[in-house]
């Protein structure tokens with residue numbers, strides 16, 4: 484090859500290499516533009532993790548049966564907590580179990596199987612692999628296989644039922660998950676029980692630390708960060724502010740007459756407003772748009788139907804013509820949130836019930852569409 488021809492060859496391959504690099508850069512940029520970072524914030528128990536479960540139902544693996552089987556321990560934990568809480572409240576309401584044998588059963592269960600141990604033996608009920616076989620345990624304890632049946636007879640006891648029906652009066656109230664799993668205890672206590680997707684949506688298991696989940700929707704990759712909402716955990720949130728496309732902020736509408744679990748002097752809605760103000764004004768989230776989920780609409784409507792009013796949290800709120808009006812009440816709360824954010828902040832509100840699969844499908848499709856548009860808009864600015 485002549486020197487000239489060799490020079491031409493080198494130039495050709497350099498051009499090809501440069502083209503390849505350009506393609507790679509374009510490809511990487513496109514990938515980056517199709518990667519969406521979502522941060523889910525909000526107070527403890529407002530519904531953040533339940534929203535992630537819905538994403539998994541509609542855009543993930545939908546919880547295959549093996550996964551649901553594993554998650555039944557969370558159900559048992561909620562159910563057993565519920566038994567303990569009802570019995571504790573029964574004492575304060577001076578209600579006793581009507582069948583003497585049931586009182587004895589419950590005492591023996593509590594004495595011989597402290598909470599954590601009941602959880603350990605429950606899983607073994609199905610395969611008969613009894614924890615009782617370990618030598619250090621007393622022979623007088625009921626067999627693990629008997630525990631669900633024993634709890635079932637306590638659940639069916641007229642005294643327990645009377646107390647359960649008076650749960651509105653409990654000093655230490657049952658959580659929504661506890662009510663749900665007691666109401667479904669006949670099914671839950673069956674030895675062949677496998678949680679349904681609806682059961683999983685009802686489980687209450689506070690998030691510990693921060694969890695990241697990924698979902699592919701069309702050509703977009705959503706990286707979703709779920710945080711723990713309790714006060715003591717909130718300092719960790721800011722480590723995830725950088726590079727966020729949008730924040731999804733959860734508020735439990737039904738919290739208008741509830742106090743924080745971790746601070747009984749703080750109203751849940753007031754607390755949500757304070758956090759919302761802080762995060763919408765945080766300098767690392769200045770360009771992040773916000774999607775506001777006014778969640779637990781079902782519980783909120785139930786409370787209003789029972790004659791409660793958001794005036795508990797906002798005494799200045801005036802009910803038109805004196806009657807409780809759900810739409811006006813939700814609008815008032817929504818406007819409170821709008822008013823605490825900076826004026827130029829984009830906020831997309833949604834009223835939701837995170838345990839409702841069909842409703843959440845529609846809302847999630849809508850929200851993801853908004854987020855993809857936000858992402859493309861931001862990408863165009865870079």
Ligand SMILES: Nc1nc2c(ncn2[C@@H]2O[C@H](COP(=O)(O)OP(=O)(O)OP(=O)(O)O)[C@@H](O)[C@H]2O)c(=O)[nH]1
Nearest residue numbers: 528529530531532533685687689690712779836837
């Ligand atoms: N009835 C009803 N229950 C809901 C709704 N959203 C969530 N829940 C229930 O509320 C409880 C708490 O929900 P989570 O999603 O765990 O709350 P979270 O915001 O992740 O809470 P932390 O992890 O503690 O910050 C669970 O038992 C859910 O089933 C809703 O819209 N309606």
Ligand SMILES: [Mg+2]
Nearest residue numbers: 531532689690
């Ligand atoms: Mg959570």
